[in-house]
Amino acid sequence: MTVNDSIAAIVSAQQHFFHKDITKEIDFRLQQLGKLRQAVIARENDIMEALRKDLNKSEQEAFSTEIGIVYKELSFIIKNLKRWAKPKRVKTALTHVGSKGMVYPEPYGTALIIAPWNYPWQLAISPLIGALAAGNTAIVKPSELTPNVSRLITAMIEETFDPEYVASVEGGPEVSTSLLEQPLDYIFFTGSTHVGKIVMEAAAKQLTPVTLELGGKSPCIVHEDAPLALAASRIAFGKYTNAGQTCVAPDYILVHSQVKEKFISHLKDAITSFYGKEPLANPDYGRIVSEKHFDRLSGFLNNGTLRHGGNTLRDRLLIEPTVLDDITWDMPVMEEEIFGPLCPILTYDHLHEAVQAINARPKPLALYLFTENEDVQDYVLSSVSFGGGCVNDTLMHLATPFLPFGGVGESGMGSYHGEYSFHTFSHMKSVLKQTNRFDFKFRYPSKNGLGILK
Ligand code: NAD
Numbered sequence: 001m002t003v004n005d006s007i008a009a010i011v012s013a014q015q016h017f018f019h020k021d022i023t024k025e026i027d028f029r030l031q032q033l034g035k036l037r038q039a040v041i042a043r044e045n046d047i048m049e050a051l052r053k054d055l056n057k058s059e060q061e062a063f064s065t066e067i068g069i070v071y072k073e074l075s076f077i078i079k080n081l082k083r084w085a086k087p088k089r090v091k092t093a094l095t096h097v098g099s100k101g102m103v104y105p106e107p108y109g110t111a112l113i114i115a116p117w118n119y120p121w122q123l124a125i126s127p128l129i130g131a132l133a134a135g136n137t138a139i140v141k142p143s144e145l146t147p148n149v150s151r152l153i154t155a156m157i158e159e160t161f162d163p164e165y166v167a168s169v170e171g172g173p174e175v176s177t178s179l180l181e182q183p184l185d186y187i188f189f190t191g192s193t194h195v196g197k198i199v200m201e202a203a204a205k206q207l208t209p210v211t212l213e214l215g216g217k218s219p220c221i222v223h224e225d226a227p228l229a230l231a232a233s234r235i236a237f238g239k240y241t242n243a244g245q246t247c248v249a250p251d252y253i254l255v256h257s258q259v260k261e262k263f264i265s266h267l268k269d270a271i272t273s274f275y276g277k278e279p280l281a282n283p284d285y286g287r288i289v290s291e292k293h294f295d296r297l298s299g300f301l302n303n304g305t306l307r308h309g310g311n312t313l314r315d316r317l318l319i320e321p322t323v324l325d326d327i328t329w330d331m332p333v334m335e336e337e338i339f340g341p342l343c344p345i346l347t348y349d350h351l352h353e354a355v356q357a358i359n360a361r362p363k364p365l366a367l368y369l370f371t372e373n374e375d376v377q378d379y380v381l382s383s384v385s386f387g388g389g390c391v392n393d394t395l396m397h398l399a400t401p402f403l404p405f406g407g408v409g410e411s412g413m414g415s416y417h418g419e420y421s422f423h424t425f426s427h428m429k430s431v432l433k434q435t436n437r438f439d440f441k442f443r444y445p446s447k448n449g450l451g452i453l454k
Pocket residue numbers: 114115116117118119123141142143144171172173176177190191192193194195196198199212213214215216246247248337339365407412
């Protein structure tokens with residue numbers, strides 16, 4: 001059997017299973033989500049070990065950014081699923097007197113989830129929770145760049161579910177391409193903007209609905225009134241977690257020129273207090289995923305003026321938390337999403353210059369703004385379009401199940417987490433239930449022309 005044949009067989013088995021209507025039972029879905037939770041609990045140490053091997057994630061980071069988020073999502077969805085899944089009655093228009101409007105959430109069918117390598121556990125399992133909660137069958141395609149986590153996801157799925165309900169298919173672009181040729185009912189993709197376009201093109205051939213969770217350069221504005229020490233700590237946390245390989249990491253800093261020096265000094269202090277004087281010797285400091293990415297990032301180290309870090313160890317794929325000052329928009333580090341532990345600093349004198357510069361580029365996945373001035377907050381939030389973000393913090397918007405998480409424009413389309421995941425993986429079927437007690441004749445054509453209105 002070729003890879004294509006075995007992929008086609010999985011999709012066909014899942015579609016057959018879906019049509020048995022078992023996944024439409026809410027109790028079945030809750031039972032399966034409970035099984036998934038038990039499997040994660042049983043595999044917690046294995047997940048930490050795999051994340052350590054693939055990305056040198058510390059236990060603390062693995063728990064807070066990968067495993068803990070999955071537990072939170074599972075509990076929140078299990079708690080609320082019955083309420084979300086109920087058919088909802090809506091208001092009736094005056095023209096529809098006597099009838100009842102209903103919205104029935106229904107699963108699409110078989111969903112494909114393609115995951116990236118940077119949070120290889122969470123970004124495969126969180127969408128899976130949404131897909132199953134909504135009553136779909138699912139195929140997960142984890143990233144080939146994190147082979148230990150990828151193998152573990154497959155093993156856990158195989159021991160927890162029948163493949164006709166949930167399956168994991170490992171491999172790189174060829175396997176993804178073959179999966180995308182299948183008659184799927186939903187595609188949920190997380191990865192780069194470049195591959196997002198390929199996925200959407202493939203989906204368009206069969207008009208399969210898609211969610212695209214993509215990347216981009218997320219700005220971080222530090223205004224002149226910001227509490228600089230606190231801002232620096234929160235920015236260092238967002239920038240250097242997972243060695244900067246976070247889709248919503250602050251990509252670059254736009255700091256008011258009056259406070260730049262003080263801010264850089266606090267940023268250096270925060271880096272040293274988090275990772276020590278020699279981060280490359282810190283056993284818990286994350287590594288770069290591959291040599292290709294390491295070399296790409298190393299190429300940016302001579303941009304601007306080096307203010308902190310800059311040392312690297314190629315054999316261990318380590319790059320120090322680095323601060324690059326005197327950066328201008330035309331430098332290579334500003335051309336693409338950095339996705340590594342390098343923090344370029346740009347300045348502005350008037351806020352509108354910063355806003356104009358951001359708006360001249362593709363809509364970012366995240367935006368962070370540090371200021372206590374509410375007029376400044378209102379101005380930036382109403383002038384810039386971005387996926388989501390924080391005022392006076394970084395990353396934390398993605399860790400709450402109450403906020404939708406997703407991009408806009410080149411940073412993606414659609415959103416998920418909590419109830420938004422349920423909606424993403426459900427088709428909202430609208431039905432008008434008409435009364436037979438009376439009938440308005442004026443809507444019918446009449447051989448006399450205007451009928452009853454005449
Ligand atoms: P990627 O686009 O290279 O790969 C993502 C997935 O797509 C992998 O599973 C890969 O095997 C598959 N793939 C690669 N080439 C393909 C092709 N030609 N056809 C079909 N599938 C293909 O992304 P990556 O390097 O794994 O992740 C980094 C990117 O993902 C960054 O841009 C980052 O910002 C983005 N990202 C976004 C989010 C989000 O939630 N918005 C989260 C994490 C990462």
